[in-house]
Amino acid sequence: MEATPRLIASDIDGTLLRDDHSLSAHTAAVLTRIAGRGTPVVLVTGRPIRWLRTVYDQLAEPLPAVCANGAVVYDPVNDEVLRADPLAPELLAEVARRLRAEVPGVRLAVEIVDSRQMRHEADYPLRWDADEAAIRVVETPDELHSMPAVKLLARAEEHPDPERFTALVAGAVAGLAEATHSSYSGLVEISAAGVTKAAGLAWYCHRLGVDASDVLAFGDMPNDVPMLTWAGRAVAVANAHPAVLAVADDVTSANSVDGVATYLEKVFGVD
Template identity: 60%
Template sequence: MHAPFRLVASDIDGTLIRGDGSLSPRTTETLDRLQQRGIPTVLVTGRPVRWLRQLYDQMAEPLPAVCANGAVVYDPDTDEILRAAPLTTELLLDVTERLREAVPDVTLAVEVDDGRSFWYEEKWPLHWDGEHHTVRVLSAPEELTSVPAVKLLARSARHEPDEFAELVSRTLGELATATHSSSSALVEISAAGVTKAAGLAWLCEREGIEAGEVVAFGDMPNDLPLLAWAGRSVAMGNAHPAVKEVADEVGLTNDEDGVAVYLEKLFQL
């Protein structure tokens, strides 16, 4: 009997790709077989749009993506942003003021232009971010809140990752949505109610697919809303403990091609 699922939703980093950033031949073949079966796969990621190219270059055909933790829905075939849910300039100003008061050493950055550009404060530890024209250091603090942003990022050198995420969440309350997906004290902040689940739900409604017909894969706390929403949720073997706790099942690690192995069995590929 074939699985009653009509769509596969997968996180990218720590989930679909291996630790070295590669998409394995096995995973590529599995995704191709799903497409041939008429079962679409959607990438649901914290990555901005501009960070998809590295993955698309490893695929026969690019996949649609829910980016920036649900703030952006992207169609790679037309290079079109189908939906964006940014933080307004007023909200950015309020959030950044609260963060600077609660976390004196906080350093901030924003994803703007629907995630095609990245602006960061001078102290932000930027090592590489693709094409230089897509990133720039801010010359004045007020520039950070001068335009809407699909994501605000906050760093602290004085806190542990989970501790910092909890601090930011308490500080912002229901004003905005805070999550994290890094091994460092980096928190990702979106407009209230913006999550991976909300972004994918919008896309699924557009395509006539219900939550119960979705199987989802993830590994970090920013995947929790997605995994709770989907009809079946699978945590990677390398997942954060909180993710393993809420998922329906725990699979193999990303370096063991956990997504591909699970899908081969589920869909009898």
């Protein structure tokens, strides 16, 4: 990419946000200036819609988002889902059956209603939002796949190595769904076949008339790899997973020191 990018796409956690999940005033200001000059800035994240408010509260204006690893494209201004690509109940049931049969100790949860709600098995270990009204334990395992889900979540305390656990889950769902991970906590995220951050971002860019070659993308974890290989210029933060560093065209400083903002200032000449 030699020309100025026509669209900026950035992962959130571990990339745009600092390790305490805060967005620095510096980074927020840079994003605001670039968007104000007419270059779209899109958040591309594994987060569900209900987890975006904590980010939007730190921005001058909310930014469009590709959520749930590409399964949901969200317009925050109108609180509107522009596109959703969920796992159908029949497919979800088969994926869950395979996981229970082939992955010892697996615990499952689903993101439903375009990721505004979550349902989980009783022994599924919750992290961020255990107390939210949108989160509920299912009464029977079959309830997990009674309606479309934009993401199936798998955890297993018996498999502490995230790389090996992801490989195990990916093998179990091969040919049916996509499996990836975006943290080191032992969580594997499963989407419908072909649903990735790249696919969701490509749909949004097509809507705006922006080619992949004109996109500058930032990321840090394996779920960012499809987006980074699709974009015209891929930038990893210094703290990125080795799989991301391997595909990146460039590396900026770490998320803890405003690596994305620093890179954008150089590209766009803003400070």
